[in-house]
Amino acid sequence: MLRPLVILVAVAIAAVPAPSAAAQQPRRTPPPRRRPPPVAAQRIPTPRSVLGFEPGDDRKLADWPTLVRYYQALAAASDRMRYRELGHSTLGAPLIALVISSPQNLRALDRYRALNARLADPRGFKTARETDEVLRDGKAIVLVTSGIHSTEVGGHLTPALLAYRLASDTSLATRTILDNVILWLVPSLNPDGVSIVTRWYNRTVGTAAEGTDPPELYHHYIGHDNNRDWYAFTQVETQLVVDSIHNVWHPQIVHDIHQQDTDGSRLFLPPYLDPIEPNVDPLLVDGVNALGTAMAWALAGQGKTGIVIDAVYDAWTPARAYQHYHGGVRILSEAASANLASPIDLPADQLATRGRGFNPRERSWNFTNPWPGGRWTLRDIVTYQTDGAYALLENAARYRDRWLANFLTVEGRAVRGWKGWPYAYVLPRQHQDSVGLATLLGILHRGQVEIRTALHPVALGGQRFPAGSYVVVLRQPYAGFAKTLLEPQRYPDLRLYPGGPPLPPYDVTAHTLPLLMGVTAVAARDSLRIALSAPVEPPAASPGSPGWAGPEAPRIGLYRSYVAPLDEGWTRWVFDTWKVPYVPVVDSVVRAGKLKDQFDVIVLPDQSPHELFDGLPREYPAPYTGGLGQEGVEGLPASPSSTCSSLCATCLREWPTTSSTPQGRSSGSSWTRPTRSRAVCPLSPSPGTKAVPRSRCSIRVPRASWGATRPMRTRCCSQAGRCIPSEWQAGGR
Numbered sequence: 001m002l003r004p005l006v007i008l009v010a011v012a013i014a015a016v017p018a019p020s021a022a023a024q025q026p027r028r029t030p031p032p033r034r035r036p037p038p039v040a041a042q043r044i045p046t047p048r049s050v051l052g053f054e055p056g057d058d059r060k061l062a063d064w065p066t067l068v069r070y071y072q073a074l075a076a077a078s079d080r081m082r083y084r085e086l087g088h089s090t091l092g093a094p095l096i097a098l099v100i101s102s103p104q105n106l107r108a109l110d111r112y113r114a115l116n117a118r119l120a121d122p123r124g125f126k127t128a129r130e131t132d133e134v135l136r137d138g139k140a141i142v143l144v145t146s147g148i149h150s151t152e153v154g155g156h157l158t159p160a161l162l163a164y165r166l167a168s169d170t171s172l173a174t175r176t177i178l179d180n181v182i183l184w185l186v187p188s189l190n191p192d193g194v195s196i197v198t199r200w201y202n203r204t205v206g207t208a209a210e211g212t213d214p215p216e217l218y219h220h221y222i223g224h225d226n227n228r229d230w231y232a233f234t235q236v237e238t239q240l241v242v243d244s245i246h247n248v249w250h251p252q253i254v255h256d257i258h259q260q261d262t263d264g265s266r267l268f269l270p271p272y273l274d275p276i277e278p279n280v281d282p283l284l285v286d287g288v289n290a291l292g293t294a295m296a297w298a299l300a301g302q303g304k305t306g307i308v309i310d311a312v313y314d315a316w317t318p319a320r321a322y323q324h325y326h327g328g329v330r331i332l333s334e335a336a337s338a339n340l341a342s343p344i345d346l347p348a349d350q351l352a353t354r355g356r357g358f359n360p361r362e363r364s365w366n367f368t369n370p371w372p373g374g375r376w377t378l379r380d381i382v383t384y385q386t387d388g389a390y391a392l393l394e395n396a397a398r399y400r401d402r403w404l405a406n407f408l409t410v411e412g413r414a415v416r417g418w419k420g421w422p423y424a425y426v427l428p429r430q431h432q433d434s435v436g437l438a439t440l441l442g443i444l445h446r447g448q449v450e451i452r453t454a455l456h457p458v459a460l461g462g463q464r465f466p467a468g469s470y471v472v473v474l475r476q477p478y479a480g481f482a483k484t485l486l487e488p489q490r491y492p493d494l495r496l497y498p499g500g501p502p503l504p505p506y507d508v509t510a511h512t513l514p515l516l517m518g519v520t521a522v523a524a525r526d527s528l529r530i531a532l533s534a535p536v537e538p539p540a541a542s543p544g545s546p547g548w549a550g551p552e553a554p555r556i557g558l559y560r561s562y563v564a565p566l567d568e569g570w571t572r573w574v575f576d577t578w579k580v581p582y583v584p585v586v587d588s589v590v591r592a593g594k595l596k597d598q599f600d601v602i603v604l605p606d607q608s609p610h611e612l613f614d615g616l617p618r619e620y621p622a623p624y625t626g627g628l629g630q631e632g633v634e635g636l637p638a639s640p641s642s643t644c645s646s647l648c649a650t651c652l653r654e655w656p657t658t659s660s661t662p663q664g665r666s667s668g669s670s671w672t673r674p675t676r677s678r679a680v681c682p683l684s685p686s687p688g689t690k691a692v693p694r695s696r697c698s699i700r701v702p703r704a705s706w707g708a709t710r711p712m713r714t715r716c717c718s719q720a721g722r723c724i725p726s727e728w729q730a731g732g733r
């Protein structure tokens with residue numbers, strides 16, 4: 001690829017007369033000619049040439065196969081990028097990446113990977129000179145990921161614009177990026193969702209349902225939760241990106257491109273709000289703060305308004321931030337959404353003031369130049385996102401040496417161990433839930449934590465653990481990942497004002513794997529003073545439950561609402577993973593009745609009564625509207641003599657029939673709908689269950705969901721027939 005390009009450039013230069021010769025020979029001014037585009041740009045396919053439109057055009061989205069064709073064409077034409085297929089998504093689509101750098105760097109990728117791996121684990125350095133050489137020769141490794149939340153549709157298209165710019169631009173800034181940075185660009189972390197949302201959008205554009213969310217989860221199993229999977233690693237997309245990019249290339253910078261609600265800032269960039277999870281190295285927090293602010297500064301210099309930093313989003317959960325425990329910074333960006341690909345008009349006085357840390361109608365230190373309101377389009381979104389990612393890459397290139405040095409510092413501290421941290425965690429093999437233990441160890445192993453075994457018995461805090469117990473020493477490159485997942489969390493007591501109510505956390509507040517998995521893990525404050533094995537592979541956690549197979553298995557129906565709650569997907573994932581047979585049950589099946597002939601058990605996912613009863617609004621096409629409705633409620637058997645069978649029907653019959661606007665329908669919304677606990681409703685009385693007195697159970701429906709706060713009395717029972725009113729009263733999760 002390189003040779004013809006060089007020849008063309010040489011010919012172009014030879015064709016231009018030397019200035020001195022031109023000065024000596026006065027001649028007629030030649031007729032004006034259109035300046036030809038840069039040589040590289042002539043050969044690089046534009047997004048339009050494959051997609052059929054310019055990314056950012058109103059009401060235009062591309063499905064995943066078309067986008068993949070574009071990236072293949074781009075990589076075939078450019079010597080600045082290579083196309084990689086990492087594997088396949090849940091529904092079988094190719095999960096792809098582009099590796100982008102200068103042609104010289106791409107020819108030596110293996111060398112740069114090896115150099116960076118040495119910085120990631122500095123235990124291999126013998127001399128300061130070796131270290132200096134690696135710091136001198138290494139490249140900044142950047143991972144840019146997009147499109148994990150598929151209704152945030154700018155994220156489908158921005159990677160195409162960014163890749164095209166990096167492939168075709170001949171400016172000094174871009175050449176500096178290519179020389180100093182090796183960029184891994186994952187155009188979509190959720191390829192299935194690109195096609196699900198694009199298909200739905202194209203089907204509904206021009207109808208009353210234009211811009212609505214699709215009536216299914218945009219990740220087959222876990223929908224919007226797919227960016228909360230970065231320590232549990234439950235989904236194949238997470239596993240592929242962790243295994244083939246994070247753990248191989250150890251990026252210093254990870255940029256994840258998202259969208260937020262329509263009516264807040266035009267773009268969020270870090271710093272994050274408190275709380276920052278305390279096991280994140282402070283130097284990484286400094287890096288996040290510096291880089292996010294630098295990006296905001298660059299975008300502001302281009303005249304972009306409405307950019308906020310240090311607002312809304314915290315950095316507490318490792319579920320969203322694998323790299324914070326692996327030496328890298330996480331730069332989240334959240335552009336304001338439009339109505340999927342349809343533009344919106346938003347006067348300034350309709351900007352919402354609910355976001356934490358700023359008011360989008362007022363100037364403040366972290367929101368220096370408010371957006372004046374008006375039309376907001378997909379073009380605005382992709383422009384903010386593309387220019388933001390480019391600013392990030394410029395910073396990575398300019399400060400390559402600092403990013404690498406700080407990366408080495410972070411890993412060096414982890415290897416030496418932090419003062420005040422336990423020396424190790426000991427996890428005995430005996431008397432443990434074997435599946436829980438294997439799952440926990442499997443998570444640590446995938447996170448590149450070294451797991452050893454004790455070669456002798458371990459005495460610890462008056463207890464004695466036999467030889468063979470697992471030991472995780474907190475003096476290793478990813479000790480922070482192990483510690484944060486093994487210790488109990490203490491979420492800080494943050495208040496709206498001194499003595500006032502608690503500040504609601506942005507996301508989940510705890511991630512202690514021993515508690516989640518039912519496993520004992522004991523912290524050892526000091527060295528164990530015994531020999532340990534070399535790192536070992538954890539045992540396999542084998543899914544499959546023979547108790548649910550064969551003719552004895554209950555006939556399970558899993559209710560699948562078109563409102564598409566996350567809990568339905570997670571439940572389906574559990575069933576599929578553990579090979580529990582079930583049949584999805586949609587509204588029309590319930591409304592048709594005769595469920596008892598088909599099923600022994602109906603599982604209703606965790607979903608608000610309003611969503612269950614009313615379903616999607618009438619803007620949606622048939623058959624997606626209406627929820628269970630009265631007809632469906634009647635279809636659910638209600639036998640006064642049975643213990644649990646009438647749970648759903650009873651609840652629904654007593655729910656108010658006045659409906660309110662469904663919640664959480666705005667595209668790009670990242671908050672979780674109000675929900676209640678899962679109910680399992682056997683359609684026949686199970687042996688050994690007892691009737692629960694009606695007076696002992698109630699549901700308190702929050703005002704936000706219903707416009708009513710009176711307790712809703714019903715009979716509630718768990719699978720075992722036990723009344724669980726307290727969980728229902730607890731509301732959200």
Ligand SMILES: [Zn+2]
Nearest residue numbers: 149152258259
């Ligand atoms: Zn998002």
